[in-house]
Amino acid sequence: MNPIDLPPVSSPLRDAYRALIGDVDRSTARLAGRLHEHLRCMPGCSSCCRRFSVAPIEAALIGEQLGQRSVTALADDSTDRCGLLIDDLCSVYTLRPLICRTQGLPIAYIDEVNERIEVSVCPLNFSQSYRFSHDDLLYLDPFNRLLAGLNIRYCRETGVDASSRISLGQRFRFS
Numbered sequence: 503m504n505p506i507d508l509p510p511v512s513s514p515l516r517d518a519y520r521a522l523i524g525d526v527d528r529s530t531a532r533l534a535g536r537l538h539e540h541l542r543c544m545p546g547c548s549s550c551c552r553r554f555s556v557a558p559i560e561a562a563l564i565g566e567q568l569g570q571r572s573v574t575a576l577a578d579d580s581t582d583r584c585g586l587l588i589d590d591l592c593s594v595y596t597l598r599p600l601i602c603r604t605q606g607l608p609i610a611y612i613d614e615v616n617e618r619i620e621v622s623v624c625p626l627n628f629s630q631s632y633r634f635s636h637d638d639l640l641y642l643d644p645f646n647r648l649l650a651g652l653n654i655r656y657c658r659e660t661g662v663d664a665s666s667r668i669s670l671g672q673r674f675r676f677s
């Protein structure tokens with residue numbers, strides 16, 4: 503696979519991303535407090551650390567904050583585990599992307615076509631028959647829309663393809 507080079511993220515975009523992550527973390531903390539009796543999430547449980555794909559802006563920020571300017575990804579097709587997982591712990595925990603910050607909680611998506619709410623849950627935390635109230639759910643669409651907007655701005659500034667995705671299943675090599 504060809505190397506993926508990601509230019510630096512501008513300061514205004516970096517600040518906007520941090521503000522977004524702050525909002526996500528406050529929402530997940532509130533919900534984790536509400537649902538704490540059900541949550542089995544703990545260090546060493548890495549069941550949800552799969553080969554997610556992230557937007558270029560998030561991959562660039564992980565690379566930058568680890569002290570490198572660009573990220574080169576090497577494909578590792580032998581596993582569907584995240585390439586940033588080491589000994590069942592996240593090696594970039596404080597920098598982890600948005601999708602990783604919501605795992606374990608009941609995630610809600612609006613299905614506008616079928617006019618219903620889709621809920622995604624971790625089976626270690628909730629059975630499929632668990633009855634959620636609206637206050638139990640984390641609605642991810644607004645956060646994802648904001649992230650998509652930031653990614654488009656980043657890609658316009660840098661010339662990176664805004665539709666590209668970077669798999670966390672790839673091994674990252676920083677150069």
Ligand code: SF4
Pocket residue numbers: 550551552554584585586587588591592593594595598599602670
């Ligand atoms: S970035 Fe960290 S939290 Fe996210 S999937 Fe990879 S190891 Fe897990």
